[in-house]
Amino acid sequence: MxxxxxxxxxxxxxxxxxxxxxxxxxxxxxxxxxxxxxxxxxxxxxxxxxxxxxxxxxxxxxxxxxxxxxxxxxxxxxxxxxxxxxxxxxxxxxxxxxxxxxxxxxxxxxxxxxxxISIMMEKKCPIFPFIGMLVSGKHTELIYAHKFGKYSLLGKTRDDSAGEVFDKVAKNLNLNYPGGPEIAKISKFGNFNKYFFPRPMLKTNNLDFSFSGLKTAVVNFIKKQSMLDFQLISDVANAFEESITDVLVTKCKHALKKTRLKRLVISGGVSANILLRRKLRHMVSKCKGEIFFVRPEFxxxxxxxxxxxxxxxxxxxxxxxxxxxxxxxxxxxxxxxxxxxxxxxx
Ligand SMILES: Nc1ncnc2c1ncn2[C@@H]1O[C@H](COP(=O)(O)OP(=O)(O)OP(=O)(O)O)[C@@H](O)[C@H]1O
Ligand SMILES: [Mg+2]
CATH class of the missing domain: 3.30.420.40 (ATPase, nucleotide binding domain)
Structure with missing residues (x-):
């Protein structure tokens, strides 16, 4: 067929x-x-x-x-x-x-x-039910996948998606579109902890996200700078990437805890992010869970x-x-x- x-x-x-x-x-x-x-x-x-x-x-x-x-x-x-x-x-x-x-x-x-469901094309794929985090250009959603075709919403962004914010921050740093891979590339040259940006909605009693405050904080910080040189761009990219990945990982941790599920699937463009993958692996291993990633090109x-x-x-x-x-x-x-x-x- x-x-x-x-x-x-x-x-x-x-x-x-x-x-x-x-x-x-x-x-x-x-x-x-x-x-x-x-x-x-x-x-x-x-x-x-x-x-x-x-x-x-x-x-x-x-x-x-x-x-x-x-x-x-x-x-x-x-x-x-x-x-x-x-x-x-x-x-x-x-x-x-x-x-x-x-x-x-x-x-x-x-x-x-x-x-x-693209995760099912991989050798290592989950059985239902599992938690799925969709982090893409227009969506940031935590989904409870009961079975094929049956999905419930656990939480989603109330404003911008994670991908949108990567793109917006990149644009303000004079980096190319799409911004996610550009931020990831340059943030490697940044000094860890040189700057600190907010981690929104970590303490709320729900699984929703909100990224517009983080976006505004980073964009306002960039606008205040008299000149954007390579080191400043790298430091800001590093601090921003740390902040947004912390939020995504913490919400996944809450979702696993609340649902008592152990399987987590990450998909969508932002899921290609190496730092996000590293932090998720660490979090899931501490929770004794299992994480499933779609290969980068998918x-x-x-x-x-x-x-x-x-x-x-x-x-x-x-x-x-x-x-x-x-x-x-x-x-x-x-x-x-x-x-x-x-x-x-x-
Ligand atoms: N390595 C990366 N790190 C962070 N973000 C990334 C990375 N690679 C891609 N992205 C982001 O992923 C997004 C594109 O993902 P995708 O193609 O899934 O979105 P879309 O199809 O436009 O939106 P949707 O799937 O929500 O309709 C862009 O915002 C891009 O910046
Ligand atoms: Mg897409």
Whole structure:
């Protein structure tokens, strides 16, 4: 069985084919960051235009490189949300048209569920239930994953996502977009503890996050400096990375404690962060739990996770057999919010 996955939720155009016998047989993406870099963030209209150019090019690449017979593909899985409406529509329309021409069904894939479930493509993967932390460009959420397709929200950011704050701080430090990897690179040259930024919402009795205060504190500090030299940028990046990773790790620790679960999965772009991984490993080993990381290339957007989740859904017959095109820019992963009092009584 072969499922072709299409990812166009934001600024990465991805196409992949997942084969239930041979695993991932094609996985390519066009990254648009160079194009958006000069604007300091993704420009939605440019992103959708780029998707329309890139998507057919990637499909042609499959026919040339893989010599695959498209008639052997069983379904087309596409990201139906959340994301930028224009970008989502490019993938959804292209995917549906391709499915129609091949007379096969489409499978609707939730981008966030794909981020979370991408861990199942790894050799070391968890069994349900587990706690998942989604830390990406637009989301910071703690999820209780009961079983495949059933997720409850434990807590989420009340304002900015962790990824957004990495990008914003990087922009103010004159670093490139996306800011996360740039901050991580330069913070290695920073002096540990030279500066200290707040760790918001660590003492609240819930699993929500708030990063806008931290962002403002760092940006205001940067604006007060008369000159940004390499050492100052590195010191600020170091202090910021320490602060945001402390918050993420502490909230994960609280989530494990409150739910009494031992398995923690981290996914989404920010989960590629090495310092975050190191601190999480340390915390989880102290709690005698288990941590599961997605390999770095699958942390940020990719079509492999879409094709893979598409295959799981196809096997459960969760397909679209009509010609409707469906996108929801605000699609959520969770079906319910979990009551913390209830959890502490388990
Ligand atoms: N090594 C890293 N350290 C910290 N942040 C990182 C790292 N690598 C990537 N990021 C951040 O990850 C984010 C991109 O992640 P991802 O591609 O999952 O987000 P998205 O798809 O735009 O958003 P969403 O998945 O919420 O719709 C960016 O904000 C980027 O700065
Ligand atoms: Mg994403």
């Amino acid at each position: 072969k499922i072709l996955g299409i990812e166009t939720s934001c600024d990465d155009t991805g196409i992949a084919i997942y084969d239930d016998e041979n695993g991932l047989i094609f996985n390519e993406k066009f990254n648009q960051s160079l194009i958006h870099n000069k604007y300091g963030g993704v420009v939605p209209e440019i992103a959708s235009r780029e998707h329309t150019l890139n998507i057919s090019f990637l499909i042609e690449k499959i026919s040339k490189n893989l010599n695959i017979n498209f008639k052997k593909i069983n379904a087309i899985a596409y990201t139906c949300g959340p994301g930028l409406i224009g970008s989502l529509l490019v993938g959804a329309t292209f995917g549906s048209a391709l499915a129609y021409s091949l007379n096969i069904p489409t499978v609707l894939v939730n981008h966030l569920e794909a981020h979370l 942390c940020t957007d990719n079509a492999a996770m879409i094709a893979y989740l598409g295959m799981l859904k196809f096997q459960l017959n969760q397909i679209q057999s009509n010609l409707n095109i469906y996108v929801d820019p605000k699609l959520k992963i969770y079906n319910s919010k979990m009551n913390l009092n209830f959890i502490s009584n388990i």
